[in-house]
Amino acid sequence: MTYCVGLCLDQGLVMASDSRTNAGVDYISSYSKLHLFQPAPDRMFILLAAGNLATTQEVLNRIRRDLDQAAHPDPTLIAPATTLANVAYLFEAANYIGQINLAVQNEHGPALRAVGASVEASFILGGQIAGQPHGLFLIYPQGNHIAATPETPYLQIGESKYGKPILDHIVTPSLSLNDGARACLVSLVGTTRSNLSVGPPFEVAICPTDALAPLQRLRLEEHSPELDTMARYWNESLRQAFFQLPHFPWEQSDRTAGEPGEELQQMQG
Template identity: 40%
Template sequence: MTYCCAIKINAGMVFLSDSRTNAGVDSISTFRKMLVYERPGDRFMVMLSAGNLSITQSVREILQDESVEHLETGAPVTIWNARSMFDAARVLGSAVRRVEERDGPALRQAGLDFNVSLIFGGQIAGEGMRLFLVYSAGNFIEATAETPYFQIGESKYGKPVLDRVITTTTPLDEAAKCALVSMDSTIKSNLSVGLPLDLVVYQAGALQSDRVICIDHDNPYFQMLHNSWGERLRQVFDSIEDPQWNGGKTEVPLRVESKRNPALRKIGSPAERLI
C-alpha cells in the first residue's frame, strides 16, 4: 500500500509520497511514487501514484510519448507541449486508458482489478497552478478552494490534520509541515506506509523548484516532528477535563433510554453500569 498527498494553496503547492509498496513480516519493498516533470521557466509538474505497481510504471513510461488531440485545433498535445495543465491531465488520462486497453483484460482474467490512482499537478507558463486527481478510467477532477488537497492510498489516518489546518491562505512552509504530520500519523497507524519519503515544495509562479527532498530515517527534522507531534498531542489530551459522572461540570446523565430495544434501558443509579 502507499500514501500520497498534494496540497494547492495560494502560495504554492506541496507534494508528498512514501515509498512502500508491500509490507509484511518478511517482505518490505521500496519504490518511488513521485515523478517530477520540469522545464525551468516553462513548466513544472509532479505526478504521484498509488495502486498496482506494474500499472503505474507502465503509465509513467507511456506518458513520455502519449499525445491527445487539441480540443480546438486537433494538433497533437503531449505533456511537454501542452499549454494548460488541463490538457496535460488529458494526456495522462489517455495514458491510463491505453495501459488499461493493453493489460486490463489479462489482469481481469487473472482475477485482478485494474487498480491505479494518480495525483497530477503543477503549473505551465501563462496560467495558474492546477491540481488533479486521476482515476482508473482516465477521468479526473480538479482541486478547488473548498477542497485544496488530494490524497491517494491509505488516506484516512492523515486526513484529520489536513481538514483542520489547510486553507487556501495557509503559508507554504506550514502546508509542508502539515503534509509531513499527515504522513507521520499514517506511518504510525499503518505498517504498509513507510520511509523514505519524497517531498516537493513549489512556490507559485516559479516554474521550477529546488526544494525536492528525500526524507529517510536519519532526517533530523522529521524525527523532531515525529517526537514533538506525539508529545504535544499527549499534552493537549491531558489538558482536557475528564468527563464527570457524578455531578461535575461536564456531567453525563446516567440514565440511558433506548426506544428501539427496551432491554437496553438502565436505571440511573450510580451503582449501576451503562451499556
C-alpha cells in the same frame, strides 16, 4: 499500498508521498512515487502515483516517450500530437495522463483480472503553465479527473483515511507552504504508524506559484534524525494537547500538574 497527498495553497503547491511498495506482506520494497516533469521552460508538473506499480511505471514511461518522440521526431513514426510540453491548459495534462493510464490498464487488465489482481492506478497531478494559476488534480483509474478547490484544497490517493483528520484540522488555502509541508509529513507519519503498507522514505516538494520549479525537495529516510525529531515532537505536542482537554464534570480538577482544563458542563449521565 501507498499514500500520496497534494495541497493547492494560495502560495503554491505542496506534493508529498511515501515510498513503500509491496506485493503481499512478504515482498516490500521502496520506489519513489513523486515524479517531476519540466518539459519546457514555461511549465512544471509533479505527478504522484498510487496503485499497480507496473501500471504507474508504464504510464510514466509513455509520458517520457511522447516527450522524447516529439522532441526528436522519427520520420518513420507519427509524432504524438499531445505531450506535457504542448498542452495549453493544466486540465488537458490531466486528461492526457488519464488517457494514457486507461490505455495501459486496457492493455494489461485482462491478464491481471484473470488472476484476481488489480491493474488500477491513480495519480495526483500538480503543476503550473506560465501565465495561468497553479492547479492540482486527482486522476482516477477510469481516466477522468477532479481538481482541488479553495473549499477542498487537498487531494489524496492510496491509503488516505488515517491521514485525513489532521489535514481537515490544519489545511486551508491560506496555509504557508512550509506549514503545508509539515502537515503532509504529519499526515504521512500518522499513516505509517497505523498501516504497514505505507512507509518512508517520505518525499516532499514545495513549489511556490510562478517559480515553475520546486523551491525545496525533501527526502526523509526511515529513522533519519529529521524524521524522528518531527515524529517525536508531534507525538509529545499531541499528547500535551490531549491532556489539556476539558474535564468531565465528575472529575477532580487536580488531574494535571499545570493549569486544569475548563470543565465540560452539563454532560448527560
